[in-house]
Amino acid sequence: MKSIKTWILVGFASLLLVACGQGGGGAGSKKSKTLDNTKKAGFVKCGVSQGLPGFSNADASGNWSGIDVDVCRAVAAAVLGDADKVKYTPLSAKERFTALTSGEIDVLARNTTWTLSRDADIGLTFVGVNFYDGQGFMVRKNSGINSVNDFKNGISACTNTGTTTELNMRDFFNSKNIKYEPIAFEKADEVVQAYDAGRCDTYTTDKSGLAAQRTKMSNPDEHKVLPETISKEPLGPVVRQGDAVWEDIVRWSLNTMIEAEEYGVNSSNASSLKDSDNPAIKRLVGAEGELGAAFGLDNDWSLRIIEQVGNYGESYKKHIADTGILPNRGPNQLWTKGGILYVPPAR
Amino acid sequence: MNLKKLNIENKKVRDLIPQAITILALLSVIIYFATNAQINMGNRGISFGFGFLNQEASFDITFSMIEYDGSHSYGRAFLVGLLNTILVSVIGIFFATIAGVIVGVSRLSENYLIAKVAEWYVEIFRNIPLILQIFFWYFAALRALPLPENGISFNDISFLTIKGWYVPKFIWTNFNIFLLSIIAAIIAIYFIKSYATKQREQFGKQLPTISLSILTLILLPLIGFLFFGVSLNFEYPVLKQLSPTVYTYAGGVSIIPELIALALALSMYTATFIAENVRAGILGVNKGQKEAAASIGLTKNQILKLVVMPQALRIIIPPTTNQYLNLTKNSSLAAAIAYPDIVLVFAGTALMQTGRAIEIISITMLTYLTLSISISIFMNWYNKKMAIKEK
Numbered sequence: 001m002k003s004i005k006t007w008i009l010v011g012f013a014s015l016l017l018v019a020c021g022q023g024g025g026g027a028g029s030k031k032s033k034t035l036d037n038t039k040k041a042g043f044v045k046c047g048v049s050q051g052l053p054g055f056s057n058a059d060a061s062g063n064w065s066g067i068d069v070d071v072c073r074a075v076a077a078a079v080l081g082d083a084d085k086v087k088y089t090p091l092s093a094k095e096r097f098t099a100l101t102s103g104e105i106d107v108l109a110r111n112t113t114w115t116l117s118r119d120a121d122i123g124l125t126f127v128g129v130n131f132y133d134g135q136g137f138m139v140r141k142n143s144g145i146n147s148v149n150d151f152k153n154g155i156s157a158c159t160n161t162g163t164t165t166e167l168n169m170r171d172f173f174n175s176k177n178i179k180y181e182p183i184a185f186e187k188a189d190e191v192v193q194a195y196d197a198g199r200c201d202t203y204t205t206d207k208s209g210l211a212a213q214r215t216k217m218s219n220p221d222e223h224k225v226l227p228e229t230i231s232k233e234p235l236g237p238v239v240r241q242g243d244a245v246w247e248d249i250v251r252w253s254l255n256t257m258i259e260a261e262e263y264g265v266n267s268s269n270a271s272s273l274k275d276s277d278n279p280a281i282k283r284l285v286g287a288e289g290e291l292g293a294a295f296g297l298d299n300d301w302s303l304r305i306i307e308q309v310g311n312y313g314e315s316y317k318k319h320i321a322d323t324g325i326l327p328n329r330g331p332n333q334l335w336t337k338g339g340i341l342y343v344p345p346a347r
Numbered sequence: 348m349n350l351k352k353l354n355i356e357n358k359k360v361r362d363l364i365p366q367a368i369t370i371l372a373l374l375s376v377i378i379y380f381a382t383n384a385q386i387n388m389g390n391r392g393i394s395f396g397f398g399f400l401n402q403e404a405s406f407d408i409t410f411s412m413i414e415y416d417g418s419h420s421y422g423r424a425f426l427v428g429l430l431n432t433i434l435v436s437v438i439g440i441f442f443a444t445i446a447g448v449i450v451g452v453s454r455l456s457e458n459y460l461i462a463k464v465a466e467w468y469v470e471i472f473r474n475i476p477l478i479l480q481i482f483f484w485y486f487a488a489l490r491a492l493p494l495p496e497n498g499i500s501f502n503d504i505s506f507l508t509i510k511g512w513y514v515p516k517f518i519w520t521n522f523n524i525f526l527l528s529i530i531a532a533i534i535a536i537y538f539i540k541s542y543a544t545k546q547r548e549q550f551g552k553q554l555p556t557i558s559l560s561i562l563t564l565i566l567l568p569l570i571g572f573l574f575f576g577v578s579l580n581f582e583y584p585v586l587k588q589l590s591p592t593v594y595t596y597a598g599g600v601s602i603i604p605e606l607i608a609l610a611l612a613l614s615m616y617t618a619t620f621i622a623e624n625v626r627a628g629i630l631g632v633n634k635g636q637k638e639a640a641a642s643i644g645l646t647k648n649q650i651l652k653l654v655v656m657p658q659a660l661r662i663i664i665p666p667t668t669n670q671y672l673n674l675t676k677n678s679s680l681a682a683a684i685a686y687p688d689i690v691l692v693f694a695g696t697a698l699m700q701t702g703r704a705i706e707i708i709s710i711t712m713l714t715y716l717t718l719s720i721s722i723s724i725f726m727n728w729y730n731k732k733m734a735i736k737e738k
Contacts, residue, residue: 094695098704101393122702123393144591154587154595156510161682161691162699166406170417182407183605185685186695194685197490198509199604201593242390 032245034106035079035296043085046072047105050090050187053212054325055111055131064088068109070315071130071237073308074253075107078301083308092186093162097122100240107250108238111206113164118238127251129236130312132331132340134229135168136207138214141224143201148176148228151202156181158191158200165205168231192216206233211325249295255343256302260284260311262334262343267310270303283347291346302346312341384705399701400425406696408687410603421697428692429714435609435688436675436718442614443674444667447621454626465622473619478680480616485608485684492604495586495594504583510595512602513584521577528571535567536560605686609678617674624666628659660733668726672719679715689714 038044048056048068056066064086073083089105100108101123111133112118114126137157139145151173159165161184173180183200185191192213195203203210207225214220237254239247260266263281265273274287282288285306286299293299309315313334321327333339355361388395400422407417411427412434453465472480489509493499498506498513506513519525543554571577584599632655640654681688682695694711698704 094699097699097702117700118702121394123388140592142591143593145593150590152589154597155589155593156595161685161696166696167417167700170405170407174417180407181409183409183685184687184691184696186682186691190683190685193486197486198494200510201589201595 032243032249032296034240034243034246035249038079038106042080043087044072044076044079044107045089045105046075046086047089047091047096047099047108047110048072049110050092050189052111052188052209053215054208054320054323055212056088056090056109058088058090066319067130067315068111068237070257070309070319071109071250071254072107074257074305075250077304077308078249078253078256078297081304083304093160094186097124097238100124100238103240106239106246111209111235112238113206114234114236115164123241124238125241125247126236126238127247128254128343129234130254131208131235133206133208133233133235135165135172135204135231135233136210136229137226138195138203138210138223139201139226141222145202145226148172148226148230151176151178151180153179154181155202156183156200157202157204158183158185158195159204160184160188160191161186163205164231164233169204172230188213189216206235208235208320208326215325245295249297252295252302252346253305256284256305256346257309257312257315258334258341258343259346260302260306261313262336265306265311266314267307270306280345280347289347388705393702395705397706399703399706402701404697404700406700408692409685410606410687421693421701424697425689425693425710428687428689431686431692432675432678432681432688432690433718435606435613435678435681435686438606438610439613439617439674439678440671442610443617443621443670446614446618447667447670448625450618450622451625452629454622455629469619469622472615473623477612477616477677478683481609481612481680481684484612485605489604489608495596498586498596504581505599506584506586506596508596509604510601511604512607513596513599514602515581515583516598516600518580518582519577520580521571521575524571524575525568525577528567528577529564532564532567535563539563603686605681605684608684609681609686613674613677616677617670620670620673621667624663624670625659627666628661628663629655631662632658657733661730661735664726664730664733668723668730671722671726675718675722676715 046069048064048066051057052066054066056064056068058064069086069088072086072088076085077083089099091099091105091108091110096108096110096112097118099105108124109130111131112126113133114129118124119126137148145151155178157169157173157180159169159182166182166184169180169182181200183194185194188205188209191203191205194200196217203213205213207229210225214223214225217223237250239250260270263278263284265281265284270285273281273285276282276285276287279288283291284302286292286301286303290299292301295301310318316329316332319325321329329339331340333341335342385395401420403417404419404421404424405417406424408415408424408427410431412430413423413427415423415427450465450468453461454469456462456465492507492509495506495508495510498508500506504515539554539559540556543556543559546552546554568577582598584596584601586594587597588594636654636658637650640650645653678688679690682691685691689711694707698707701707
């Protein structure tokens with residue numbers, strides 16, 4: 001009899017647990033749950049790459065830097081008042097979306113290409129573009145290959161698995177009617193090693209990535225990037241679908257950095273521009289309007305971003321240009337200077 | 348209805364209650380997780396379904412045993428990955444077993460050098476994590492191989508290079524007849540064996556079964572070649588220049604280095620455990636058995652074949668089954684070196700392109716479960732066959 005009682009108790013206990021648990025998974029409220037949770041935790045949960053120089057890369061003491069990292073820093077400056085209050089989670093290409101949808105991270109700033117199926121199908125929302133990229137090919141300088149038109153049947157190409165690169169590569173070789181051998185690795189470091197060893201004749205990924213990975217080769221000068229670009233790769237930060245307020249905060253944190261560059265506001269002059277004559281600048285530094293209130297933030301949110309993180313131009317120069325990855329800004333120049341960076345006005 | 352049977356005082360009914368409650372609790376937990384996942388996925392705008400399996404995969408795979416390119420479906424890509432997993436597992440199990448038996452027997456050798464080499468092999472390879480061994484074979488050992496233009500040539504018909512091992516391709520005519528002759532040979536061998544057993548049991552005659560079997564296996568296909576138009580030609584790999592310094596081989600079959608490295612690492616690693624099982628099995632046979640066999644005048648080979656091995660196998664098979672299962676599951680480390688197994692192709696690329704984590708991971712887990720259970724069932728059958736039969 002005793003054992004029956006125990007069993008009944010166990011049964012009831014588990015039923016009770018199930019009943020309680022049901023409440024936890026309920027629908028989200030109208031307010032921004034992510035914003036509340038971030039304020040409560042005291043840091044922004046940010047997903048980054050496993051190490052891509054210029055975009056998100058950790059130094060020897062574990063400090064992250066790069067233009068992707070700066071997006072997370074901008075969000076932290078806006079929401080928490082301190083750009084350093086970010087917790088970084090390095091993610092592989094495969095893990096990144098699951099980490100975001102499951103709530104392990106709240107912002108994904110990991111050189112991620114904005115595509116229709118990613119945006120619409122798997123519960124994600126892209127908030128903007130912080131780097132316009134395109135896929136290219138790297139070959140050995142002595143190979144005699146000077147253009148993608150020199151590729152012939154039987155060429156082997158290394159790349160990362162689980163990326164748009166893999167799909168573009170197929171489209172490209174199919175359109176040229178070239179039979180190729182695709183070799184897809186999970187980690188970028190392994191792609192570099194295999195290509196460097198001669199396992200494959202060409203290495204294909206986003207051109208910014210090629211430029212960054214070239215620095216990791218045993219002899220970077222032996223390799224070159226072919227001039228052709230075979231795809232559009234707009235890279236940008238991503239958030240979970242369903243929290244419109246959080247989505248807006250991340251979108252406008254990025255937009256603020258770009259708009260600040262457009263109006264010549266940077267980290268050193270921002271606070272002195274509070275009494276500028278230009279109303280657009282005054283709005284950017286929080287001296288006019290009540291823009292922060294729309295997301296439940298104070299009015300200095302954008303000033304903090306510019307002061308602590310800098311404008312887009314400063315970020316690009318520091319992480320991409322001065323490190324020698326891509327000194328030329330190309331399409332990532334402001335629309336007023338011949339590029340395609342154009343953000344809606346902050347007003 | 349007999350009321351007495353449903354009475355709580357009835358012991359059978361009483362015994363059933365805790366079991367029913369356990370099942371109920373288990374079901375509730377499963378239902379809880381399922382509904383929870385459903386609600387959360389609903390909140391985040393993620394749909395659930397297996398329709399994606401029919402969509403075009405639009406990514407290519409390095410190595411496939413069936414016809415595949417990006418225009419095929421995700422379902423087909425799954426099949427490619429599954430077959431690649433099975434291929435590397437079968438190769439791995441085959442070589443691990445051979446190496447394991449050789450090393451296991453060598454460890455018991457009376458020759459000091461052989462025994463010590465075997466011991467060192469076991470101690471080194473079983474104590475290094477498998478993933479490191481895979482990296483070693485792929486990045487360190489294979490990296491030392493030459494580029495195609497300097498490939499290591501085997502008689503100019505096969506070439507070993509950093510891009511893979513290029514071997515001649517078999518081109519058959521009337522392959523069906525060849526296949527039939529092999530099947531016929533296997534059936535014939537079965538009859539030879541049962542006839543030999545009868546002869547031995549009834550008249551005590553020993554027939555040379557093995558020689559007869561080999562003879563049949565050669566003779567029947569030979570008849571096919573001579574009289575039924577079966578023929579075999581080879582397509583040899585030929586060096587091809589792609590650019591001033593880039594070469595590859597055209598024609599023939601390319602065994603990709605990823606497969607070589609993975610199969611090597613898996614079989615070298617698992618062989619150590621099998622070797623220990625073999626050693627334990629042989630040592631586990633009572634010494635008296637061997638002495639008794641020797642006293643009735645059996646030769647050394649007969650003792651091993653008729654007395655020691657049948658008993659040792661009973662000890663060896665169950666733990667070796669575990670090793671076969673481990674090897675199959677360990678093959679999932681393939682993703683690290685770009686061998687397109689089910690984890691890399693399906694739980695990797697396909698998952699990324701479709702974002703259907705729950706569906707794809709459950710399919711992959713079920714697949715491994717099915718593979719493992721199939722191996723278990725086969726090995727349990729073999730184990731029963733080898734077990735002591737009371738007559």
